[in-house]
Amino acid sequence: MTADPLAPLLELPGVAEASDRARDALGRAHRHPANLRRWPVTAAEAALRAARASSVLDGGPVRLDDLADAAQVSEPVFGGALRVAQELEGGGGPLIGIWQRAPLQALARLHVLAAAGQVDDDRLGRPRPDADVGPRLELLAGLVTGRTSAPAPVVAAVAHGELLTLKPFGSADGVVARAVSRLVTIASGLDPHGLGVPEVSWMRQPADYRDAACGFADGTAEGVGAWLVLCCRALQAGAQEALSIAEALPNR
Secondary structure (H helix, E strand, C coil): CCCCCCHHHHHCCCHHHHHHHHHHHHHHHHHCHHHHHCHHHHHHHHHHHHHHHHHHHCCCCCCCCCCCCHHHCCCHHHHHHHHHHHHHCCCCCHHHHHHHHCHHHHHHHHHHHHHECCECHHHCCCCCCCCCHHHHHHHHHHHHHHHCCCCHHHHHHHHHHHHHHHCCCCCCHHHHHHHHHHHHHHHCCCCCCCCCCHHHHHHHCHHHHHHHHHHHHHCCHHHHHHHHHHHHHHHHHHHHHHHHHHHHCCCC
16 A cells, blocks of 8 residues: 555644644634625635735735726736636636646646736646656646545645745746645635635745745755645634635625
């Protein structure tokens, strides 16, 4: 029997506990009365906040005049992040099935959405030709399609960190990496409606986020563990963001 490649990560200090807290917090967010009845409304707001925060982390503008319609957004980084968020809004739609059957196709689709208007059309959805990119993406695809029984917060953090490290497309890689983290949480059932907004936590701590990503890329136990804990804490904070969205709805 093949050993689970992510099992050792749960032995790193604080990882299992942070993962459990993230799961519990997202469960509470989904059980909020507003999210039981009106989750499409709260999911739409979550997608919008996720897009803005992810865009800022990749150099998009902090202040935006139009936060609603990707077709009308002229700023390319935010426009790409918004297209990605709307594709995943409320549970991911058809992309969830593609992700579960053929994750590399879903990854290409995310890049097409994220990088349109930033690179030539013939580069959209096409990983860099570097020798190590293809094999590492194949390994990642195997992990997210069942080669691990690690909890979803850990899988999401590993996929996120690996894509930030690998930069498989050479453009819009940060937006794509954070979208894959969101896609894992949706597809796994951890956050099936995409109500959490962990991107806001990362946006508010950009130096910590980037330092932890570098630690993950270094591959030391300390660096990997710190990244996993940071991502799980962001999921927990994102669940609090989801509750704040639900509480703000009128006439709950």
